[in-house]
Amino acid sequence: MxxxxxxxxxxxxxxxxxxxxxxxxxxxxxxxxxxxxxxxxxxxxxxxxxxxxxxxxxxxxxxxxxxxxxxxxxxxxxxxxxxxxxxxxxxxxxxxxxxxxxxxxxxxxxxxxxxxxxxxxxxxxxxxxxxxxxxxxxxxxxxxxxxxxxxxxxxxxxxxxxxxxxxxxxxxxxxxxxxxxxxxxxxxxxxxxxxxxxxxxxxxxxxxxxxxxxxAQALAQLEEEQAKQKELEYHKAAFVEYLNGSFLFDSMYAEDTEAAKLASLPGVGDLQEAYPSGDFVSVCENLFNYGLQEYEKREAEVSDFYESLHEALTANQQEGRKLILDFENRNKTVIYDIADSKRDEYRGDILQLSDALMALEMLIADQLESPVTESHLISRSRVLRSAFSLTIFSTMTQCRDLENRHHEELLEISITALEKSLKNELDEDLPADVQMLLVDRTTIVNAVNTSHGIHLLKIDKRESDILSNINHWQTSVTEKAVQNEIDRNRERIREIVQYIDNLQEELDNLEIMEPIV
Incomplete structure (x- = not known):
């Protein structure tokens, strides 16, 4: 060792x-x-x-x-x-x-x-x-x-x-x-x-x-989990993760301690059971399906934009290659000609090629500047963002309306239970923490309102998150397009300068190395 x-x-x-x-x-x-x-x-x-x-x-x-x-x-x-x-x-x-x-x-x-x-x-x-x-x-x-x-x-x-x-x-x-x-x-x-x-x-x-x-069982389980994770990532990309079911509804009650107490009151259990099985989950699922459709539209818009961009750049690159090929065919033997006039002519051709390539790059940069920074992508992304935002607001308004309706019914049942309790007419033995809610109207109303406030906050937070995500998408996709074009332009200019410098250096070196007669 x-x-x-x-x-x-x-x-x-x-x-x-x-x-x-x-x-x-x-x-x-x-x-x-x-x-x-x-x-x-x-x-x-x-x-x-x-x-x-x-x-x-x-x-x-x-x-x-x-x-x-x-x-x-x-x-x-x-x-x-x-x-x-x-x-x-x-x-x-x-x-x-x-x-x-x-x-x-x-x-x-x-x-x-x-x-x-x-x-x-x-x-x-x-x-x-x-x-x-x-x-x-x-x-x-x-x-x-x-x-x-x-x-x-x-x-x-x-x-x-x-x-x-x-x-x-x-x-x-x-x-x-x-x-x-x-x-x-x-x-x-x-x-x-x-x-x-x-x-x-x-x-x-x-x-x-x-x-x-x-x-084999472990592998099947792993593949199932990976498929679920992949599906979840897709939903997140569409900004509608956990809206295909009762996830939002369940989250409203996850931290609601008052709702757990109120559930013991006569009639509240039936009311809460009917709540998720009603329109609330259906409304969320409608938004989920709409969100997936909008995601595909957004992806298609971005894909079409970059495809058009690629076509324009390809045409420009082909024109640039044609200029270089014409230059090289025209000057195949000139560089080996000892005549100063031929060398001067070649030097002039290099400058002309440099000007032509730079002009071609300026032309494509100008052509791309409008659709990238002002027109197509920004306008289309704004339209998609606006339509999606309106649907989100409309959907979440429906969720709030359903929650408000549920709150009113819950409040009515709770007050009825309070009145029966004060008259000793409740047939059920309630837990001590629930009995503490049935001391007066203010206490029971505050408990119901607290539960209601928690639910509304969850709905508002989900709405805010989706709107924030779609706004971030709209900003990032346009900023990325602009930055890509800036980077491409800089790289292309660097390539042109390097190519021209190499031609000039090659000519200068030959002139230095010429034997003196």
Whole structure:
């Protein structure tokens, strides 16, 4: 193990270490150039930091395009600081002092992982590694065969090394692993034979079939939950989530303690039972269906806008390419002509091309400015927002009217109950907290009004949220269109300037390099 390095001063990963490691990866001549001119860490795809007595993983965030990382034969105690290495395919952490598998959640492209010769006692925290094909965790502290079952979730795993762990001493080790990981091709550096596979199936078939049924049920449940979540996200995008049922109605009563007390009064239970089954839920569902329709309209409007925009830009780009092609065909041989007149003519053509390309870009920018910032998208989004807002207001007004009607009926029943209570004519024994409401008219009326106020606040809040969302959509979609055009225009001008500068530089260099006769 890496304990043999403990008499050496532990190291941390710093810029000097990685710079040296990268230079060592190149042939000598290229390494010298890299050392002289420097290395952009973003361009590095492989990094070897083996045998460097590293104690802690750090300072690797700059290697965002790294695909292969070797950290073997160090004294690392914890897997950490790998979050930015999202393109990593191959990772070697063997021969270290790691005790827990962790810190791998972002490495979703990882195919080959080596954790051999560490101090790991449990296979865990690897769920994100769905691309894993090769896993080596030999010579650790794994003691329980059942831990291997965790690896069933990796459907692409074909090569596994567990040799040297205590669990390998179990007489049924090989058959157990092969039975529970039926897609393995290699186990402990050996090809899994058909004979071994058949024996494994025969011995553990009852257990694996039960596990497969449980996994199928769990998968079905997961898919159902994912489908529900996807549907909910769609409803949220339409701003009408939780309006397809009694959700709004239920939320009105969720925090209404007074309603729970009033429900004990004679006649109130029947009234409250009839309330949600009446028009309230129907009104909400009508808004829900309308909201989905409006969402599709909004998406179609935005899609049509960007399609038209794309057509205009494509036509403009084609015109620009035609200008460049005509220029290049016209000047194929001019640059090699030593005549000053030809060179001057070529220089003039470069300036003309620059002016033409810039004029073309100004033309498309002017054409796009009106529909983007003033006309089509803004006007259409305002129309859609206005129509939706009116429907929301109308629907929520209906909900408030229904709540007001319910409030009036509840108030009437409550006052009747109060009058009967004062005359000792109530036939029912009521809870103590309910009896406290039936002391006088003011108390019972305040309780009913408090309940009513809570309900109205819930309705108002839902209305406010929907209106806020639709207003935000209208603002964001137009701002995004404007910003996209600004970014596109800047990028196009940068491309034109760079192209013209390259042509000019090419001409200048040839003039400098001409031999003096």
């Amino acid at each position: 890496s304990d043999i390095y403990n008499d050496i001063e532990p190291n941390v990963i710093d810029d000097e270490m990685v710079q040296k490691a990268i230079e060592e990866q190149f042939p000598e001549d290229i390494g010298k150039i890299a050392k002289r001119e420097g290395i952009n860490f973003k361009d590095v795809t492989e990094l070897q930091l083996s045998f460097r007595n590293i104690l802690q993983i750090d300072n690797l965030w700059q290697f965002e395009n790294l695909t292969k990382l070797q950290l073997d034969n160090n004294i690392i105690e914890k897997i950490e600081a790998l979050e930015s290495l999202v393109h990593l395919v191959w990772l070697d952490l063997s021969f270290n002092n790691i005790e827990v598998i962790e810190g791998l959640d972002t490495l979703v492209k990882l195919q080959d992982l080596s954790l051999s010769n560490n101090r790991i006692s449990k296979i865990e925290h690897m769920d994100a590694l769905q691309e894993l094909q090769i896993f080596s965790i030999g010579k650790n502290n794994l003691t329980t065969l059942e831990d291997v079952i965790y690896l069933r979730r990796f459907k692409k795993l074909r090569t596994l090394n567990l040799t040297g762990n205590p669990l390998c001493n179990d007489e049924h080790y090989t058959l157990f692993v092969v039975a529970y990981l039926p897609d393995l091709v290699y186990l402990d550096f050996r090809l899994v034979s058909d004979t071994t596979r058949e024996a494994a199936v025969l011995k553990y078939q009852d257990f694996t079939e039960l596990l497969e049924r449980e996994e």
